Amino acid sequence: MIKKFLASLKIGLKSAVIYRFHFYVGLVTAPLTLLIYYYLWKSIYGFSGQTIINGFSFELLVSYYAINTIVAWIVYSEVDEWFERNILNGELTVDLIIPIHLFPYYFLIHQGFNIFCLVVETLPFLFIATMVFNIQLPGVGMILAFIVGLLLALLLNFMIAYLVGLGAFWLKRITGMRRAKNTIVMFLAGGILPLSFFPIWFQKISEFLPFQYIRNSIINIWLYPQSLVELLKIYFMQLFWIGIFWLIISFVWKKASKKFSGVGV
Amino acid sequence: MRNYFTLLRKSFEMELSSELAYKWNFIIKSVALVLLSIVTPLVTLLIYSNTSGIPGWGFEEFILFQGTIILVLGVGRFCMLEFPARVIQNIRKGEFEKFLTKPFDPLLYLTFSSVQIEGLAEIATGLALVAWSFIKLNLSIISIGFLLYIFLIILAILFVYSFMILISALAFLFVDSWALFDLFFRFTDLARYPTSVYGAGVRFFITFIFPLAILGNYPAEALTKGISLGLILEIIIPVIIFFIISLFLWKWAMKKYTSAGG
Numbered sequence: 001m002i003k004k005f006l007a008s009l010k011i012g013l014k015s016a017v018i019y020r021f022h023f024y025v026g027l028v029t030a031p032l033t034l035l036i037y038y039y040l041w042k043s044i045y046g047f048s049g050q051t052i053i054n055g056f057s058f059e060l061l062v063s064y065y066a067i068n069t070i071v072a073w074i075v076y077s078e079v080d081e082w083f084e085r086n087i088l089n090g091e092l093t094v095d096l097i098i099p100i101h102l103f104p105y106y107f108l109i110h111q112g113f114n115i116f117c118l119v120v121e122t123l124p125f126l127f128i129a130t131m132v133f134n135i136q137l138p139g140v141g142m143i144l145a146f147i148v149g150l151l152l153a154l155l156l157n158f159m160i161a162y163l164v165g166l167g168a169f170w171l172k173r174i175t176g177m178r179r180a181k182n183t184i185v186m187f188l189a190g191g192i193l194p195l196s197f198f199p200i201w202f203q204k205i206s207e208f209l210p211f212q213y214i215r216n217s218i219i220n221i222w223l224y225p226q227s228l229v230e231l232l233k234i235y236f237m238q239l240f241w242i243g244i245f246w247l248i249i250s251f252v253w254k255k256a257s258k259k260f261s262g263v264g265v
Numbered sequence: 266m267r268n269y270f271t272l273l274r275k276s277f278e279m280e281l282s283s284e285l286a287y288k289w290n291f292i293i294k295s296v297a298l299v300l301l302s303i304v305t306p307l308v309t310l311l312i313y314s315n316t317s318g319i320p321g322w323g324f325e326e327f328i329l330f331q332g333t334i335i336l337v338l339g340v341g342r343f344c345m346l347e348f349p350a351r352v353i354q355n356i357r358k359g360e361f362e363k364f365l366t367k368p369f370d371p372l373l374y375l376t377f378s379s380v381q382i383e384g385l386a387e388i389a390t391g392l393a394l395v396a397w398s399f400i401k402l403n404l405s406i407i408s409i410g411f412l413l414y415i416f417l418i419i420l421a422i423l424f425v426y427s428f429m430i431l432i433s434a435l436a437f438l439f440v441d442s443w444a445l446f447d448l449f450f451r452f453t454d455l456a457r458y459p460t461s462v463y464g465a466g467v468r469f470f471i472t473f474i475f476p477l478a479i480l481g482n483y484p485a486e487a488l489t490k491g492i493s494l495g496l497i498l499e500i501i502i503p504v505i506i507f508f509i510i511s512l513f514l515w516k517w518a519m520k521k522y523t524s525a526g527g
Binding site: 026 | 287289290291292293294295296297298300301304307308311312315316317318319320443444447448451452454455457458461462463464467
């Protein structure tokens, strides 16, 4: 089984090498995006005359956007797009006869991409952000806590994308669903603005939704020292939603696999 | 020219029927695009409700600014974005010569036969935001400012078109030209906030070197604050130069094209 898992991981890694130019572009554009946020918030803080806005100093908010970029890269998943493409061109048939379930197969291919992304994009970007924007590194304990939260967030986001991807078994084209999912997740996870900028009533509701545990809560582990109780609460909510999505995916997968008829099969 | 407009109409009809073949996807996609466009003003609302906002731009003015960008990029998506995508795909397959054998100019043929219907959702959202801020700011459409606004929007669309020509031309030189799309969208992020938030260097870059500020900043500024004739000229010239360079590169790339089997 380990051999099969490693082979899947290798496929992802090889594919990432083929599309390496995209990663290089990301490394150029990510600091640019951070620069935009830097200037935007610098002018807002200057104009408002406030040093702290919703718990964020200017420096901390820039750090939020820097860590947000890293988290977004790592949790990013386009498995929904793979489903759509493979169902439309009939290639899913090939993936289905591979002696490993589609979920771990696609997940591990993704991790192959992630490993490449980590080396080519994430670590160089972290270096640039630390040097240019003076991003502070947390203590070793918090880095470990951050990594645990990040891995669970990665699985959670993958499951949401996987579930949306299963929609292609019925709709064939799911570009709309994918875009809607991407927008909702990015906005509600705190990908554009930290959730502390949202109204209090929304923040309360958000605690029970899966989205903030994909980005906002994870970024906060990096930025603020968290107590053990706070960390356990984040992990518990992540595991809870992973469990919920696991049940839904298992149910939908049973229906979907019966529905599938490959092109040309 | 009439032939080109017939081409545009036919492409629109074909795109519509192709989209409607996946009816549910089309509906969800339209909703998603409106949703995506709404997120931008929603973020603005959150920023303005937590802070004093962006210097020099009141809430309604900034919504006008954002509505203008959404409108311009919506027009870009509707009738321009598909054009470089087709160039890239056909070059990769070695099938680009099919455009050279048609009784049309290849650039015009590709322009008028490439429609992405989903752009209409963005255009609608942009127009709605612009209309809302027009009412709130009590602006008149019978004014020099409005005429300037329309003129600068046309100029902004010309800039987007120039960029699409540039990507298409570069597709003849680079294999992985999809990444250029990423670059374009990332760079347009620079235009999503007023030039006043940036330092002098960035401001100079997005006004004169790579005139992204034309996408929203200058049209909105012309309408709400008014701009001098001198500044208008300073804005027009870089866009025209950019357009000429793109056309020149396109012509040059066409001469260099030898096809996959050539």
